[in-house]
Amino acid sequence: MVEMSCEDHDRYAASSQFITHTVGRILKESMLESTPINTKGYESLLGLVENTAMDSFDLYYGLFMFNKNSLEMLEKLDLAFEDLRKQLIAWLHRVVRNQLIENGERLHQLDGSNSHALHRRAPNESALLHSSFASNNSSQSDENTKLKIAIVGFGNFGQFLAKTIVSQGHEVLAYSRSDYSDVARKLGVLYFSDVDDLCEQHPGVILLCTSIISTVKVLKSLPFQRLKRSTLFVDVLSVKEFPRNLFLQHLPHDFDVLCTHPMFGPESGKNGWKNLPFVYDKVRIGNEESRILRCYRFLDIFASEGCRMVEMSCAEHDRHAAGSQFVTHTTGRFLEKLRLKTTPINTKGYETLLSLVKNTGRDSFDLYYSLFLYNLNAMEQLERFDLAFESLKKQLFNRLHSIYRKQLFENEQ
Structure with a gap:
């Protein structure tokens, strides 16, 4: 039992409830699927999607429309994701720029002479072993x-x-x-x-x-x-x-x-x-x-x-890790930028997000950047996440527009 003012409730609920539902709906729009290599963090996100998907859009719209703190939280979410994306692009820009400079210096040193091939041809692979995994024979010494x-x-x-x-x-x-x-x-x-x-x-x-x-x-x-x-x-x-x-x-x-x-x-x-x-x-x-x-x-x-x-x-x-790993770290890292705090009215979904932020925050940005740079599927996942967020905002603002427009016509009549 938690006694608090209505004002305090709505201030806390803008985090513990509205943010939870927003993240769940973004991930649903991203069309997350279970993989054979789900991590615990990814399992928690799939659970969050399932729980928020049970609620109607009307309920989510009500959390947005009738809580004066929700618009501010939506703007903070938007800025946090944009900041994370800028970080990735800035690191990528620096790496590519350094490579171009190094390659330019190398070509200059060659002074027009024939250079060796930059990439060696990969040797032929032996046939892959298709036998199923078996434990060691206990009779072996x-x-x-x-x-x-x-x-x-x-x-x-x-x-x-x-x-x-x-x-x-x-x-x-x-x-x-x-x-x-x-x-x-x-x-x-x-x-x-x-x-x-x-x-x-x-x-x-x-x-x-x-x-x-x-x-x-x-x-x-x-x-x-x-x-x-x-x-x-x-x-x-x-x-x-x-x-x-x-x-x-x-x-x-x-x-x-x-x-x-x-x-x-x-x-x-x-x-x-x-x-x-x-x-x-x-x-x-x-x-x-x-x-x-x-x-x-x-x-x-x-x-x-x-x-x-x-x-x-x-x-x-x-391909699977771009979803189960990169999406999990992306969600945790952009939520980390909001500096979320526990509230007296945490929901289970919000507890999931706090735990995710804590776990992904332990890893360095180098690891996250590596998941982005060295997995060719990661960029597609980042774009899907971005499009899902934009789609959700469009749904909210279209509903606002239609309600206000309807009110205008009723007042004229």
Whole structure:
């Protein structure tokens, strides 16, 4: 039971009720669909759409028309989304501008001579393995089932994965630009400050846990000649076609390639990985039994923790992720600009939005920008979101126009 003045109620309701219904209707207009790789945040948005869709437009129009605070909130929503879009465009402009300047300087240095091709042709891929995922055979010896995994990029996410990998008995090595030797020692990980020394340990798996922006630079800096020719390369980036093409372009043809996306992190996975989605694509795995088994053993790290294992192509992942991931982060980030606060009359839908803002706010803008830049489907989703918002505003203002016009005619009569 909450006692408050009618004025206070309407002021709070402009946030907890009108904003919730507005976001729900924008997302409905965006035609969101459930995907095989829904995140918890995306599930909450789908629930919000379902709940607000049950109410008539008349109810939503009433929240807008008869609460004097609602128009201000609609304007703030509009400005917040426009500000977020400007941020994305500004970052994109800066990146493209820097590339043009660098390319211009490179061409100038060539001084008219024939340059090497800017893009190497991707090597032919081995046939994809279509066998279903299977856990390791329990009769195999412990020695044969354990992997030597080198984690390149030992930041928060690398450490998060290392903790579970070590607990399963695998040998873990690590390398990073920053000094994480103390953290590695506590986790039971052998830390290297020199990547050459790391590679000379001949790990069977190289697990890249770098940021998407630094992936190209890190991959090119690795001394491939110090690794075994059958080494398995694995990434854990939030987009998949970009690392897939990068691996096929730059890695020696003998190396195996497995693209993965654990759709959870230190926060969402802190209480275990059970039922959390893990997406993977066996891009290029050699035909030898030992290489096939190594791939399965790596995947079993996640399967044995209860992850929901989802095999799909990198292209299919990015198409689904543009909805389930990019839309979720976009919604959270433009709501963050409103600096929403809890109210004494929070609805369940508003609680969902506050939680979404909190979770997406933990991630850097670099991550969000990467979801936009490196997923070719993201721009389409951004445009659909924009069109949905414009359509909703048009519906509201058309209703206002028709009511006022009707009143004018009645007064004349």
